[in-house]
Amino acid sequence: MxxxxxxxxxxxxxxxxxxxxxxxxxxxxxxxxxxxxxxxxxxxxxxxxxxxxxxxxxxxxxxxxxxxxxxxxxxxxxxxxxxxxxxxxxxxxxxxxxxxxxxxxxxxxxxxxxxxxLLLLWSGFVSLRATISNPMSDLKLLYTAILIGFLALVFIVSVLRVYISFFKLEELESHLNDSYFIGRNRWVMGDGLYGRHYRLTHLSTMLREDDAFLLRSDPHCIDEIKHFPLHLRRWVVIPNLMFAYSVVGLCAYWLCGKYAGLLA
Structure with a gap:
């Protein structure tokens, strides 16, 4: 039932x-x-x-x-x-x-x-709970343990990004005062959860772009990006890459488990 x-x-x-x-x-x-x-x-x-x-x-x-x-x-x-x-x-x-x-x-x-x-995530939890509630082979046990590790990683990185978005974003953006797009995002996207998430993601993109792209799109910020503090750059780039890779890895791993019959 x-x-x-x-x-x-x-x-x-x-x-x-x-x-x-x-x-x-x-x-x-x-x-x-x-x-x-x-x-x-x-x-x-x-x-x-x-x-x-x-x-x-x-x-x-x-x-x-x-x-x-x-x-x-x-x-x-x-x-x-x-x-x-x-x-x-x-x-x-x-x-x-x-x-x-x-x-x-x-x-x-x-x-x-x-x-x-969110619906897919909830369905995944329901499927995982059904898998855990039944007797498992060693292979299923290993798969489930790794899947839980993926879920924990996604959750931790997501919480870290929310923390950075609300407690570090202003400090990060203050080092790119000459950037049109950073200022535009602050005004257009706002201070909500989605807006701050987008502003942080865009900031990470700006820090990874080369001079040729920036020269055509946002030339006034090139010097600021070159002198962007290294310890703050790590706060932006590393969590963003970890979030992207962990979500992709989780989806791929979950689909493999469904295809192989390792999930209920």
């Missing part, structure tokens, strides 16, 4: 996540056809928006991709988009009545992705 209840809960939560994804795409499609032209009219200096308009086209998927790009310019963005800082500057002054059409689908999708991740 308990396993049946668990499956029902998983199905309900999966349906809610699907509904969030569906709603975000409906809003995105509506805005792409009825608001996109008004939004793009505010981007006059941006090459990124104009190039994307020409390459993506006017079909439904093309218009949706064009709006997704502007949604990235108003929130979290990809690394290659940093090469057109004018696009971000124009996005900052985009009227709120138009900006919400680019931001809302992305926020709903973010909630759906986070919810899906």
């Amino acid at each position: 308990m396993m049946s209840d668990t499956k029902n809960i998983v199905l309900v939560l999966a349906a809610i996540i699907f509904l969030l994804v569906f709603t975000s795409q409906v809003i995105l499609l509506y805005a792409a056809y009825f608001k996109l032209d008004q939004i793009e009219d505010h981007f006059n200096a941006s090459h990124l928006v104009s190039i994307n308009r020409n390459t993506a086209g006017n079909g439904p998927f093309g218009r949706m991709n064009r709006l997704r790009l502007i949604g990235a310019l108003t929130g979290s963005f990809y690394q290659h988009q940093m090469l057109d800082s004018y696009a971000f500057m124009e996005a900052e002054i985009l009227p709120e009545r138009l900006k919400k059409w680019a931001e809302t689908p992305k926020k709903l999708m973010r909630i759906a992705v986070v919810s899906a991740g």
Whole structure:
């Protein structure tokens, strides 16, 4: 009965996540056809928006991709988009009545992705508990012990990143006062948990970029990055890499266990 209840809960939560994804795409499609032209009219200096308009086209998927790009310019963005800082500057002054059409689908999708991740994590714990509650062979015992080690590592690194985000981030960012993107992220992404997590992740990316990329995207911060204190650099780069590798390792290891029948 308990396993049946668990499956029902998983199905309900999966349906809610699907509904969030569906709603975000409906809003995105509506805005792409009825608001996109008004939004793009505010981007006059941006090459990124104009190039994307020409390459993506006017079909439904093309218009949706064009709006997704502007949604990235108003929130979290990809690394290659940093090469057109004018696009971000124009996005900052985009009227709120138009900006919400680019931001809302992305926020709903973010909630759906986070919810899906939490659901997978919870399902993993349920599966792990079912595995532990049954008699195990030596191979299963070894696999389970390593899996628990992976889970503990992900948890520890996640807590460490939250600590850095709330108690070290201002000190870290204070060494990059000339960076447009560091200042922009502080203002746009805010002080919430997600915003601080994104600001820390972006800071780690900046510290690992070479001079050629920075010269094209954020040239004023090159000297500051060269002189960034080594002990603070370690606070940024090492936990970020540990988090990325541990999450990827955990997912790969969990899938291998499912495929090999080592998990219930």
